[in-house]
Amino acid sequence: MLPPSEALAGLPQARFFDGRSSQPHHVFVLLKGKDMMLLSDEGQVLARWPVASLFLLPKDVLDQPFALSSVQMELSRLIALDGRLEEAVQPLQLPHSAAVDRKTSGMGWKKLALVGCGAAFSLLAAFFWGVPLLAEVIARNLPPAWERELGDLVSEQIGTVFALNREDRRPVLCESRKGKAALDSIMAEFQAVLPAALPVRLEVWDLPVDNALALPGGRIILFRGMIQKAGNVDALGFVLAHEYAHLVRRHPTENALQVAGGAAIISMVVGDVGGGIALGGAAEYLARTGFTRKAEAEADHYALYLMQAGGWNTGPAADLFEKLAANGPDDSKWSWLSTHPALLERAGILREEAMPDAKDRSQLWHAIRDICD
Amino acid sequence: MDGVGKDAAGVNPAGDKAIEASANWQGVFGLGFRIGALSTLTLGIYRFWGKTRLRRYFWSKISVLGDPLEYIGRPKELFLGFLLAMVFLGPLFIAYSMAQALLPPLQAALFNVVLAVVVIFLSGVATFSAYRYLMARTLWRGIRGGMDGSAWRYGLYSFGWTLLSLLTLFAIHPIAHRATRRKLAGSCRLGTQHFALDPPLKQLMIVWLMAWAALILALGLMGVVFGDQLFAIAGGVARGGEGGRITDDGKFLLAMLPVAYAVLIVGFLLFSLFYGFLRFKVYANAFTLGQVGVTCDLGVARTAFSKLGRLIVTLVVVAIPFHLGAAAIIGVAMGIGQWVAFPLFFILLILMIGLWTGLSLSWVSAPILRKVVTSLDLVNADDLDRLTQGQGPILRTGEGMADFLDVDVTSI
Numbered sequence: 113m114l115p116p117s118e119a120l121a122g123l124p125q126a127r128f129f130d131g132r133s134s135q136p137h138h139v140f141v142l143l144k145g146k147d148m149m150l151l152s153d154e155g156q157v158l159a160r161w162p163v164a165s166l167f168l169l170p171k172d173v174l175d176q177p178f179a180l181s182s183v184q185m186e187l188s189r190l191i192a193l194d195g196r197l198e199e200a201v202q203p204l205q206l207p208h209s210a211a212v213d214r215k216t217s218g219m220g221w222k223k224l225a226l227v228g229c230g231a232a233f234s235l236l237a238a239f240f241w242g243v244p245l246l247a248e249v250i251a252r253n254l255p256p257a258w259e260r261e262l263g264d265l266v267s268e269q270i271g272t273v274f275a276l277n278r279e280d281r282r283p284v285l286c287e288s289r290k291g292k293a294a295l296d297s298i299m300a301e302f303q304a305v306l307p308a309a310l311p312v313r314l315e316v317w318d319l320p321v322d323n324a325l326a327l328p329g330g331r332i333i334l335f336r337g338m339i340q341k342a343g344n345v346d347a348l349g350f351v352l353a354h355e356y357a358h359l360v361r362r363h364p365t366e367n368a369l370q371v372a373g374g375a376a377i378i379s380m381v382v383g384d385v386g387g388g389i390a391l392g393g394a395a396e397y398l399a400r401t402g403f404t405r406k407a408e409a410e411a412d413h414y415a416l417y418l419m420q421a422g423g424w425n426t427g428p429a430a431d432l433f434e435k436l437a438a439n440g441p442d443d444s445k446w447s448w449l450s451t452h453p454a455l456l457e458r459a460g461i462l463r464e465e466a467m468p469d470a471k472d473r474s475q476l477w478h479a480i481r482d483i484c485d
Numbered sequence: 486m487d488g489v490g491k492d493a494a495g496v497n498p499a500g501d502k503a504i505e506a507s508a509n510w511q512g513v514f515g516l517g518f519r520i521g522a523l524s525t526l527t528l529g530i531y532r533f534w535g536k537t538r539l540r541r542y543f544w545s546k547i548s549v550l551g552d553p554l555e556y557i558g559r560p561k562e563l564f565l566g567f568l569l570a571m572v573f574l575g576p577l578f579i580a581y582s583m584a585q586a587l588l589p590p591l592q593a594a595l596f597n598v599v600l601a602v603v604v605i606f607l608s609g610v611a612t613f614s615a616y617r618y619l620m621a622r623t624l625w626r627g628i629r630g631g632m633d634g635s636a637w638r639y640g641l642y643s644f645g646w647t648l649l650s651l652l653t654l655f656a657i658h659p660i661a662h663r664a665t666r667r668k669l670a671g672s673c674r675l676g677t678q679h680f681a682l683d684p685p686l687k688q689l690m691i692v693w694l695m696a697w698a699a700l701i702l703a704l705g706l707m708g709v710v711f712g713d714q715l716f717a718i719a720g721g722v723a724r725g726g727e728g729g730r731i732t733d734d735g736k737f738l739l740a741m742l743p744v745a746y747a748v749l750i751v752g753f754l755l756f757s758l759f760y761g762f763l764r765f766k767v768y769a770n771a772f773t774l775g776q777v778g779v780t781c782d783l784g785v786a787r788t789a790f791s792k793l794g795r796l797i798v799t800l801v802v803v804a805i806p807f808h809l810g811a812a813a814i815i816g817v818a819m820g821i822g823q824w825v826a827f828p829l830f831f832i833l834l835i836l837m838i839g840l841w842t843g844l845s846l847s848w849v850s851a852p853i854l855r856k857v858v859t860s861l862d863l864v865n866a867d868d869l870d871r872l873t874q875g876q877g878p879i880l881r882t883g884e885g886m887a888d889f890l891d892v893d894v895t896s897i
Contacts (some may be wrong), residue, residue: 129627134676134872136552136626172538175507175545175553187627187874189555213559224561231568243579250583261589368586376582380575380889382529 120155124196130159131188141190141197148182148201150190159188166206173209180206239377247369251362256310256329259365263329270333274319286316286336291483294476295334298349302356305421306414312359314352318484322436324351326358328365336484342432345477346470349422350415350429350462357414363407371404412458416465425470426462433459503863506855507546514847516542521842525835533563539846547858549625550866558622566618566885574607574889602644608890609643610636613669615887620673621877631877633679634672642668656697659689659764666768675774676872684771689764696756754796758789762857769861776865783860788853795849802844807837 123140128150130137137158139150148166150159161182169179169189178192180201192198271283299312310330321335332355342348358364419426437455520535537560544556584596613636620630646661663684670682762785769781810833814826863869886892 131627132874134626134628135870170541172541173545173557174555187624187629189624189627224564227565227568231571235571238575238579243583247583250587254587258587258589262587265590365587369583372582372586373579376579377575380571380578 120151120153123151124200125193126150126197127189127191127193128158129189131185138193139190141200143200159185161185163204166201166204167211168206168208170209181209235377235381239374243373243377244366244370247366247373248362250369251366252309254365259310260329260331262365262368263327263331266327267331267333270325271317274317274321284318286318286484288479288483288485290479291316291481294479295352295483297476298345298352298473299356301422302353302418305418306357306360308356308360309362310359312356316483324355326355326364328368330359332356332359339480339483341436342428344428345473345480346425347428347432348477348480349424349473350419350426350432353415353418353424354411357411357418358407360414361407361410363411367404367407412461416462420465420467423467423469423471424473425466427466430459430462430466433462501551502859502861503550503866504858504861505548505551506858507548511847513542513851514843516843517846518839518843522835522839524842525838530564533567534560536560536563543854544623549863550869552626555624556622557624558618562618562622563884563888567888568885570885570889574886578889604890605647606640606644607886608892609647609665610640611884611886611890611892612643613639613672615884615892616669616673618884625675626872628676628872628874631674631676631875632672633674633877639665639668639672654697654701656694659686659693662764663689670772674875677875678775678872681773682768682771683773684768689760689767692760692763696760755789755793758792759785762788765857766860774869776868778864780862780864781860782862783857788856791856792849792853795852796845799841799844799848803837803841806840807833810837 120140123142126139126141128137128139129135137150138153139158140153142149142151143163146163148161148163149157150161152158159182161184165182165184166180167183169176169181171177173179174189174191176191178195178198180190181188190197274283295314295316299314303312308330312330312332314332314334316334316336316339319335320337320340322337322341323335324338325333327333332352334352334355338351339348342351416426418424419429433455437459516538520531520539523531524535537556537558540556540558544554547554581596581600585593588596613632613634617632617636620632623630643665646664650658650661663686667682670680673680762783766781766783766785769779769783772779811830814829814833
């Protein structure tokens with residue numbers, strides 16, 4: 113039995129959209145038994161919803177103090193015009209729309225968490241396993257001509273950066289006949305122990321830089337500054353063995369591929385595929401430090417093997433690393449950011465493995481030391 | 486709205502604006518701060534939840550005939566869409582990045598051309614899909630929006646216009662943009678009623694071509710006056726001085742390049758803001774839903790200057806504490822090491838990105854959006870009472886491709 117028209121005024125009032133048209137309706141809300149009835153001004157029943165089908169809409173969705181709907185007419189909206197509707201339905205403890213959605217869509221928190229974990233696992237697997245494996249396969253099968261061209265390009269770019277003050281933007285090469293012969297003999301020794309896939313080209317650049325580089329295409333660049341810093345043939349031998357090990361393992365090409373692939377994955381996850389201001393660079397740097405550090409440790413391992421096989425003295429190389437560590441910042445505190453293992457750690461390993469009956473190669477040193485003269 | 490000031494059926498009394506934006510936008514700072522900070526903390530994953538909360542907020546603050554828009558999208562839909570895009574586009578992107586690191590210059594250039602074609606096409610597909618998702622997740626008075634048509638077909642259509650635009654060095658950009666937006670708007674509907682967009686081109690074309698001609702003229706003049714020197718500088722940078730000798734004029738020009746760059750950036754930003762708002766006004770005035778029309782009296786130049794000013798102020802307000810904080814952390818932490826420096830720097834980053842998001846939303850986006858929304862009004866608004874619910878498939882996987890390709894369809 114419906115209430116008479118005059119009794120409607122005592123009921124909660126609301127604004128009602130039936131989900132079929134945009135026509136607004138002013139309604140009175142009557143809770144009767146297990147149903148909620150929406151009555152027009154004339155007392156007609158516009159909708160009858162089972163209480164069990166009702167759900168609350170979040171306050172921020174409609175910017176309304178109180179609104180609800182029914183799963184029977186999911187898009188219908190009942191918006192309270194006064195506080196009485198909220199008071200009337202409070203004892204019913206209606207669920208919120210999000211809870212209803214989780215039930216009806218079949219995608220609850222558990223399933224979503226499962227999908228998320230699966231995605232995270234796939235991404236980690238792609239980063240730590242897929243990309244390195246792919247990089248290794250590509251690096252091993254790359255046409256030598258491409259790799260050499262890539263190496264030449266990188267070498268040219270490095271040359272432009274290091275020789276900015278020169279008119280021709282090209283570094284001066286150190287090519288004394290005796291010096292070259294001495295270095296070639298060292299490289300030949302390494303190649304006899306561990307052959308490389310591509311012929312090795314070693315260049316000495318007349319620049320005061322304490323470093324040496326291995327580039328794609330079997331290229332090694334040794335700077336004059338590094339020869340001076342090494343101070344003896346055994347220390348320099350380790351530097352060359354380390355760079356040669358990079359070539360044997362095809363690290364330069366493999367690393368370029370790993371860094372690019374790894375950075376791509378990080379960029380995708382953080383939503384920065386287009387390359388934001390900082391995130392793209394940070395992604396590349398993070399990928400670079402992780403992959404490069406692993407390659408450096410591997411190159412050290414292979415270099416040590418080459419040194420031991422050739423009867424080299426590794427003690428001077430340990431001295432060199434200690435000297436470098438003393439002159440630079442304490443890199444053990446910044447190992448996450450470093451592309452190489454900590455210098456003192458490397459020195460310790462070399463010291464442990466030093467052989468007492470090493471071969472004497474000091475005659476090579478005079479020729480190498482003066483290679484730029 | 487609380488229903489006050491309306492008659493029993495909820496119709497606005499005569500004289501009220503048909504479209505309104507709520508006054509209280511300050512609350513968005515806290516929301517923005519939380520979203521920026523949490524997105525950083527979760528390395529970007531929270532952005533799907535943040536985006537949903539923001540849309541809910543902004544949609545609910547815009548009301549038509551006193552009834553707010555309603556955003557009913559779910560974060561998990563965006564998240565699943567993103568995962569789907571990762572599955573299909575991720576391997577392509579990884580392969581592209583690796584190829585970039587590997588290919589010799591000529592092959593890399595060819596590869597980039599092929600990739601650009603694919604990306605332009607997919608961006609069109611992503612734009613259509615993102616609009617379709619947004620429309621399907623937007624309600625007004627319980628009537629759901631929707632979109633008809635094929636995203637792939639729109640991708641092709643959009644690709645054709647982009648290609649034409651590129652071939653004319655963007656001289657016909659307004660024509661291309663109008664064509665693609667007409668197609669998009671014509672596909673959109675509210676309930677069963679389709680939208681239509683038929684904007685005049687004259688004003689937009691004049692403004693665009695004036696700017697376009699000015700740019701071409703400036704570049705041409707620079708080429709004539711400084712051509713040799715620019716060639717020498719470019720050659721010198723690229724090939725070790727083979728382009729020719731750099732004279733004193735050239736050195737002056739080289740020194741002025743950063744200034745010219747700054748002027749160009751600010752000029753470009755101001756023009757793109759001005760043109761963007763002008764285009765919005767022209768399009769809005771030509772936008773219809775059946776018999777319902779829209780009018781827009783936006784002060785274009787004032788709004789563009791206001792937005793630029795607000796952007797600059799926000800940038801400065803965030804940049805100063807960020808630089809001071811970063812310098813302090815670097816200074817203090819050099820002797821302590823990564824265990825202290827990293828967490829400190831990460832906390833600073835979280836706070837600063839939170840501050841940037843909060844400020845740019847509350848101090849830039851919210852007031853500008855309010856200005857834009859309140860400049861709108863409706864003609865024959867009574868017809869909106871006669872909309873009926875439409876039918877159509879409801880996407881459950883959000884706008885993953887648009888998120889992946891950085892296509893933003895919610896900016897003006």
